[in-house]
Amino acid sequence: MLSECFIFGVITFLIAGAQCQDTEVFAEAGSQAVLPCKYSSKSTVAPAILWNNGNKGTVWRKDKNGLQYWGSSWTHRARCPHSQFERGDFSLQLNDVTEQDGGIYLCRVVGDRGVTESRIVLIIIKVSVSPVVPMSGSDVSISCKVTPESHRGTVRWMLNNRPFGTAKSVVNEKASARVTGNWTCVVGYKGKEGRASATLTVKGIIHPSKDYAKLYTAVGSAITLPCVFSPGLFPVKPALEKLKPGSLFLHTPDRLPASFIASSPSSQPTSDHSATLNEVEFEDQGTYRCSGVVKGQWLTRNMQLVVAKIDSSTPSKKRDSVTLTCQLTDTSEVVDYEWVHVVHDINGTQSVESIQKGKTLSLGKVSEENQGEWTCRFYGQQGMLGNVTHHVPMMGGLSGKKSSSVSNNTTAVVGLSILLLVLLLVLVKMYLNHQRRKRILQYPALETIVHTTSNEREERERNREKK
Structure with missing residues (x-):
């Protein structure tokens, strides 16, 4: 680098107006790279422009007479937009850059002010996964390659936009749901940063998407318990079982719920072995396991079924009041509760009224205005997890408009x-x-x-x- 600057310095001394500029440009392999080159002049005479690569010779050239030339390997990938020439912008666009494109590029502009030369270092970053689609439980390597290597600088990793704790250019892991997703390598050099990404997809059980995923449902409703393998994987001895509490390491199956319906047998191999619970009961909560043998390897994925219900109680001193409590078998992900009064008009249209917060709802005096359907919605950090509905029936001692109406009707009947x-x-x-x-x-x-x-x-x- 120093020798080249010395040479350009000599040229600067010999040719009036010559300058030497250094610029680093990062680009991800397969993307477009823009190499900057600016020239300031008030002359109306078009200058001559030459783009050169130290390894591949001439990239693109434009003479003062307007004729353009491309290097043999750049004909379809190198462009210098004419629309910016009048502004003195002769930046070069390189499409679909590869690792071999990394290196030093020289931009030389010969105009009325003399010669301006700019040097741009194109740094190519490439992230690769090996094997491309690993089987769950097998070894997988994620590597970050920087070209030219002399400009590698610092390396840090991001997995699904979150920092992944290593500064190595190669990450070795066991293929699992934990490492599945978008891997981004961030390269730092001289205060600048460039990045490149690759997606890691693991073959195995794809639904549930992660281990110990929670499925929320309400008592009396139906739910599908997913057990889906990657396309093209047809497991031997597929199973969907309920595990006894505390038996995750003993793999002890428990009795399946009464409404459990396994997937129908098929004459053709299938990767979907999901099951259904037609009418969930509160006792159906717990851990369920999807499993199967693929290429001699036993693959498993656990899921947690969380069941919700509403308990209704009447205080002994207030027989015309009702207290509703939203109950879940697992509240570890719940951060908030919301009560919604669902009202139906004569056309069957639903409307939502009386939104209240809290796990418990107290109806001080049940009347025509607050009887009917009440829905408890429960929320997690990322939004609503589920809901459960309870019907509050009419009572004999209703108050308000309903009581007045009953009294008037009784008087009329007696008089008649x-x-x-x-x-x-x-x-x-x-x-x-x-x-x-x-x-x-x-x-x-x-x-x-x-x-x-x-x-x-x-x-x-x-x-x-x-x-």
Whole structure:
């Protein structure tokens, strides 16, 4: 490097206006690299530009007459955008760079102010995984190669955007879900940083995606217990079992739930051996294991089924109130609870009301406004984990509008009943009178006697009043 600068210094002394500039440019293998080259001049005469690579000779050249030339290996990959020429920007674009492209590039601009030369060091970073797709449990190597090696600088690793504790250029691990994902190598040199990435995919059980993953469900609902192997892997003796508590190291199977339905046997090999619980009970919680033998290796993946339910209790002193408690078999990932009142209109449309926080919900007095469906939603650090719903029934001693309505209806019914009873008595009386008259009309002589007797009685009563 020093010798080259000395040579350029001599050229600078011999040719007026010559300059020597050093710039490092990082690029990931397979990406585009932009090598900067700026020239400042007020002249309207186009300068001559030459891009040269120490290992491969001329990359691109443009003479003052406008003619352009490309090196034999750069015809389809090197470009110098003409749209920037008027601004004095003669940066070179290299597409699909490879490790062999790393090294020193010289940009020489010959214009009215003399000769300007810039030196750019292109540093190529490449991350590779070997084997490309390892089997779970086998050895895997992730390497970070820097070209040219003299500009390697410092190295640090990121796995899925999180620091991975090593400063080595090669990482050796056992292939597992823990090391699956995006590996990024960050190279530092002279205060600058460049990076490159590669994805590590492990063959084996892909669902559940990680060991001891938690599956959340509610009592009475259905859930699928995943047991899926990588495409093209057809395990021998696949199984999905429930483990007894504390038996992770003893591999002791427990009795499967009553609603457990295994995957249907198929005449063709399959990588999906998931099972279903049709109607989950609270006791179905626990650890389930997906397993199978692939190429003589026993692969396993454990998952934790977390079941939620709502307990309802009525305080002894307040029989018209209800307390709801959200219960989960495992609350290690839960950070918050939320209660939602689900209301259905006459068209069957749902709406959400009365959002409250906390594990417990107290309905001081159950009324028409707060009876019905209440849903408990539980949240983790990354968002909602699941929910469970409980129906609060109508009670005999409802308060508020419902009580007033019942009272008014009762009064109306009682009043109407009394009116009907009076009308019935009047009709009965009229009917009896009619029957009595009907019997008397059948005997005219008797009617005359009754009539005469009645007249005489009335006459005696008048005479008695006169005296």
